[in-house]
Amino acid sequence: MKKILILLLTTLLIVGCGYKKEENKENVAETTNLKVTVTTSFLEDIVNTLVTDKVEVELVIPAGEDPHTYEAKPEDLNKIKNADVVFYHGLHFEGKMVEYLESLNGIDVSKDFDKSKLLSLEEDGENVIDPHFWFDIDLYKVAVSTIANTLIEKLPEQKDVINTNLKTYHSKLDELKEYGIKTIGQIPKENRYLVTPHDAFGYFSRTFDIEVFAPQGVSTDSEVATSDLMATVDFIVKNKVKAIFAESTTDPARMEKLKESALSQGFEVKVVSGEGKELYSDSLAPKGHFGDNYLDMLKFNIDLIAENLK
Numbered sequence: 001m002k003k004i005l006i007l008l009l010t011t012l013l014i015v016g017c018g019y020k021k022e023e024n025k026e027n028v029a030e031t032t033n034l035k036v037t038v039t040t041s042f043l044e045d046i047v048n049t050l051v052t053d054k055v056e057v058e059l060v061i062p063a064g065e066d067p068h069t070y071e072a073k074p075e076d077l078n079k080i081k082n083a084d085v086v087f088y089h090g091l092h093f094e095g096k097m098v099e100y101l102e103s104l105n106g107i108d109v110s111k112d113f114d115k116s117k118l119l120s121l122e123e124d125g126e127n128v129i130d131p132h133f134w135f136d137i138d139l140y141k142v143a144v145s146t147i148a149n150t151l152i153e154k155l156p157e158q159k160d161v162i163n164t165n166l167k168t169y170h171s172k173l174d175e176l177k178e179y180g181i182k183t184i185g186q187i188p189k190e191n192r193y194l195v196t197p198h199d200a201f202g203y204f205s206r207t208f209d210i211e212v213f214a215p216q217g218v219s220t221d222s223e224v225a226t227s228d229l230m231a232t233v234d235f236i237v238k239n240k241v242k243a244i245f246a247e248s249t250t251d252p253a254r255m256e257k258l259k260e261s262a263l264s265q266g267f268e269v270k271v272v273s274g275e276g277k278e279l280y281s282d283s284l285a286p287k288g289h290f291g292d293n294y295l296d297m298l299k300f301n302i303d304l305i306a307e308n309l310k
């Protein structure tokens with residue numbers, strides 16, 4: 001009888017434990033999906049490259065929109081408020097949202113940069129840091145590592161996966177840098193001038209050795225002065241620039257204006273614009289289009305520039 005009672009108790013205990021285990025499993029599954037909110041398509045791409053399990057990523061600024069001037073909508077603020085982690089570029093790139101992002105302890109992905117590697121420009125008498133660091137592949141690698149470290153902190157069980165993906169991605173970035181230096185280097189030195197609508201390519205210039213010029217500063221949140229347009233036209237005419245480029249996030253009309261002004265000085269320059277021929281400066285391509293990830297986007301830019309300036 002004693003034996004039977006013990007057996008019965010043991011069975012009950014096992015059944016009890018089994019039930020409890022199931023319940024715990026469900027709770028764990030619910031709580032370990034980390035909610036990550038990112039401001040831009042670049043950061044969305046980085047998170048998706050590093051880890052796909054146990055993560056839900058929300059994007060605030062849609063691909064193709066201009067982050068300098070983007071104003072958060074109520075649903076964006078909810079995405080930021082309800083996230084476990086928020087990643088943003090920093091360096092005042094998200095000009096209209098930066099205070100909100102800082103106040104909610106968002107992670108500025110530029111926080112680990114060697115500040116001496118940052119470019120700055122004087123604009124309206126003020127020294128402004130150039131936020132377009134993703135065109136410096138070495139700085140981009142630092143941002144990727146910063147994001148990886150935060151993700152490992154929040155998802156320790158994914159540590160090995162994240163570290164492996166980080167290593168693979170870093171070597172792909174190194175390869176792309178080599179490709180860019182080689183490809184841009186094939187443009188004859190006398191043609192190596194990149195004219196774009198706003199000053200987004202300073203780091204690109206330093207990384208790939210091509211001189212850049214733009215009528216608008218490092219942010220698009222300002223009027224373009226006629227004097228700056230005229231200075232750009234002078235630059236085009238003086239250097240006999242073969243082609244000037246539109247970008248996916250700004251109005252291409254500005255480049256047509258530059259072309260007309262150059263023509264009035266007797267110089268004809270080609271405007272590279274239209275669908276599939278615009279440079280990606282401040283956003284990746286929309287999902288499903290070539291350039292919807294960083295590696296393809298940068299390769300697209302490099303090839304488009306080289307093709308039209310050679």
Ligand SMILES: [Zn+2]
Pocket residue numbers: 068132198199200218219220281282
């Ligand atoms: Zn920009």
